[in-house]
Amino acid sequence: MQRIIATYIKEWHLMRRDLGGLALLFLMPVILIIIMALVQDGPFKDYKDHTFEAIFVNQDGGKVAASIRQGLLESKQFQLIETYDQKAIDFATTQKLIQKGTYQFAILIPDGISAEVVNSANLIANEMGRQMGLPASLPHRESREGMSVQLMFDPVCKPAFRLAITNVVEKFITKIQSDIVLERIAKLSQSAVADTGTFDIEKQLRSVGVKEISSQEKKMMVSKMNSVQHTVPAWAIFGMFFMIIIISDSIIGERLGGSWTRLKLIPGSFSDILIGKMLFYVLLGIIQFYLMLLVGIYVMPWVGLPSLQLGHSPLLLLIMVTCLSFCATTFGILIGSIFKTTNQALPVAAISVVILSAVGGVWVPVEVLPDSLRAVSLISPMRWGLQGINNLLLRECSWHDIVKPCVILLSGTMLTMFLSWMIEKKRMDQ
Amino acid sequence: MVHVQHLFKHYRNAEHPSVDDLSFTFDEGKIVGLLGPNGAGKTTTISILCGLIREYSGDVNVLGLNLKSNTEELKYKIGVVPQQIALYPELSCQENLMYYGKLYKLSGKVLAEKIDSLLRQFGLHEHANKQIRNFSGGMKRRANIIASLLNDPTLLILDEPTAGVDVQSRSMILSFLRSYNEQGHSIIYTSHLLDEAEALCHEVLIIDKGKKIIQGTPKAIIEGNDTPNLEALFLKLTGNKVRD
Structure with missing residues (x-):
């Protein structure tokens, strides 16, 4: 535990001094969310x-x-x-x-x-x-x-x-x-x-007309049909995946700088160090996501948009966001493990975030994608994250509606960690 | 202290093996220089000795432990100073040392006192809270050595510890190595500075193309080959051809 906490504190010291990284993680998504909510407000309005x-x-x-x-x-x-x-x-x-x-x-x-x-x-x-x-x-x-x-x-x-x-x-x-x-x-x-x-x-x-009614008991659906309700969670997920860039940069930097070698020379399980690192970024991802929700609640009304309404299940939302953050973190670790230099990794990380978001329903709903892309979207963690969060924020669903997305995201987490471990092991054995 | 038999390592996609049937023994309590031109196999040999490279053939025993079956136990007993400055540039010297110390499961007053003592010994006490990125080359080298001493290793392995440092820092590092050895610790070090190796080492092993060329005390091998110094002997044995 001491090694995990030490690594966690080390990551905190590194992050608080990385102003560029902090801007990428917090400032950029805030700007992105506000702009995208404004841009997408038109098509959402009746x-x-x-x-x-x-x-x-x-x-x-x-x-x-x-x-x-x-x-x-x-x-x-x-x-x-x-x-x-x-x-x-x-x-x-x-x-x-x-x-x-x-x-x-x-x-x-x-x-x-x-x-x-x-x-x-x-x-x-x-x-x-x-x-x-x-x-x-x-x-x-x-x-x-x-x-x-x-x-x-x-x-x-x-x-x-x-x-x-x-x-x-x-x-x-x-x-x-x-x-x-x-x-x-x-x-x-x-x-x-x-x-x-x-x-x-x-x-x-004229006695018979057409009237939209709510599918939910609480009859909140119509009030939630606005750009903020749809775009803030979607782009917050997108912002969370910016972490991939930071994590892969950190891992490659440690490897090239020699720290990785020193860490491997210290007795004890290397997984302690990886867990400490992972937990730091998982928490960072959760904080970032909730910050984006706060932007949706408090900043959106300032720019003339409706305020974000949170669902009735804050605990379920936290579970869903945690699973998503785990997936984003381990994906970053995988990218950092695969590539030897930041010059190789960073463009791949950035482009993969855009691709995963495009097929994951962040830009346009998955339902309007062609069949081939809809099949590809199944491997996008953003799709499952967005589905789970929409289930909670828009559909007001209960815990059993987020089980599937959570299980898929955690399976993705384990798969990416396994692949990273395999790659590191192979690199070490060489 | 170190007993190596028929060590062989061939990296995937490499044309030639990096270490080719290398056998040697280093006695305890000595400073041993592992010397050779670029690409001779020094760093590979050191990486195997400290357990960093696990895929090799041959038999390696370090401090009485068979490397293949006791890598973790060995890591508690050795300290390795890598060629690179293996520290986080954005962290202060103190933060780096605290972090590595905690990974060795040291903590509290014991760790703080150890760090303080080492920083004073290496003249970095006043710079403890400065970020490594703002250190000079010599200061970085000294901090790099301190980070490898936190576990009080029985065997200290250094890969070119004085590369690119000024005369004062080099003198300080060499003085420390002598005094550390006098306290009963064994040291293996690599360097391209042969006058330094000649003055510091009790014994040297020269390797080239992964093979052992010569081993012995500097004095004995210089005199035995009728050369004026270690550098002349080195050139005589490994040739004048520039290595990549």
């Missing part, structure tokens, strides 16, 4: 929280076009741009502005759209009235093909953004169309039956 600048070209001038315009403005999701250089925007100007990237998209209401919508509504109402045996008939003509509200997008816009905007606009148009249909049906029924009483047809037609 589109109703955004206000988009949209060119609005109204060539119709009718009731429907006015309703669309009114609906878009009232939704507060759109700031409609209708003039440019103090002139009304026409189709050619729209093309030019979108192509230049001045605005990301435009909504064009072609001439005749109002008449077409009203005509369609009258046709529907008449058909329904006919089936119900109502005598009244609203004016109508044959439908025109190809009438549609047009959307023009900046070529740079991502498909997900186009789809989201199209859906939002489509939703407004559908609502306006259904409002007109309802109004026509109501008009038809009123002309046939003198007293409809207090029965509200429109309300009844």
Whole structure:
């Protein structure tokens, strides 16, 4: 035990004097987490929280076009741009502005759209009235093909953004169309039956909607659907794996500097020294992770983001983070054992952290990765760490939901330690 | 003290064996110089003697212990001063020595007094709290030796302990080695400084290409080969060709 404690204290003295290492372990992840949470905040926000600048070209001038315009403005999701250089925007100007990237998209209401919508509504109402045996008939003509509200997008816009905007606009148009249909049906029924009483047809037609509900008893899911809740744990895990660089550098430095040789010449098990070293970095990893959580809780609100909400199982979280830290530490020891110089080890350590995070679900969820990468992700400790921590922080799961990730991480720890031991033994025997 | 029979070591991927059927005996209580040109096999032989290299053939007994079966026991009895400064540059001299002392399971007052005594002996007492990285070459060499003396070894093995140090530090180190030997400790040391070896050692063993060339007291082997000094004898036996 004395040898383990002595090694632990030695590592502490070395680390407190390594300002570069401390910055890499603590400052860089803090900056990274704040920036990534801000960057990823956009995609996480519901589109109703955004206000988009949209060119609005109204060539119709009718009731429907006015309703669309009114609906878009009232939704507060759109700031409609209708003039440019103090002139009304026409189709050619729209093309030019979108192509230049001045605005990301435009909504064009072609001439005749109002008449077409009203005509369609009258046709529907008449058909329904006919089936119900109502005598009244609203004016109508044959439908025109190809009438549609047009959307023009900046070529740079991502498909997900186009789809989201199209859906939002489509939703407004559908609502306006259904409002007109309802109004026509109501008009038809009123002309046939003198007293409809207090029965509200429109309300009844809208009686069934869509509503998101929580899968959890505590109903906290919706409140946790924010960038902070998803990005802080993910990037904290990423930051923890920065330790690989520090550990491999330390091991190679000791070996090249001769300290490793002296340590091997001292009687007693060399594993005491490795355990002391490992425990120091494991604790460092845990401290670093909790520091990142504190950043999520207290710093995120300062930059306009929601505060991180911790789950209801602090002990389980500590167990999960400890397993992850063990895995990160022993992976660093393995890299330090494999490579002979820091010039070889450091790029590999840095790149492997990026690769493990990419396939481990830190950048994008594992579920959206191709099948081949999803298979590769099984060997990424970040995947299992993130799964376990998400189980606790987002899904509010219990202890049996972190058993699998913990067992896999500890198995990885033992495997990497075994490989490191084999490599060191081989090196010594040579 | 050291009894080596038919020692052979061939590193993987090396063209020639580093130690090739080497046999020698060193008596207890002596300062013995293990000499040879670059690549002669000195460091490999020392690494085997101190248990650092475990894969070799031959029979090695050190301080009455068979090396293959008693490596751990032997480590308590020997001190090894590596060629490199095997200390943590970012730690102070005191922190380095405390750490290594604790690894020898020394602690408290005993360790503190031992460190204090050695630091005074090597003139580093006033620099105890200075980081090793800020030490001069000579100070580093002295601190490197102190770290190998914490377990009070019966046999001290030094690999080029005076390489790259100034005259004063060298003089201090050599004086210490003599006095340590006078206290009954045995010393094996390697060096390229043959005048130093001639003056310090009771006995020298010259090896080249892993093989024994000559062994004896400096005086006897110099006179026996009709050369003026050890350096001339060394060149006569190992040739003038520059080694890589």
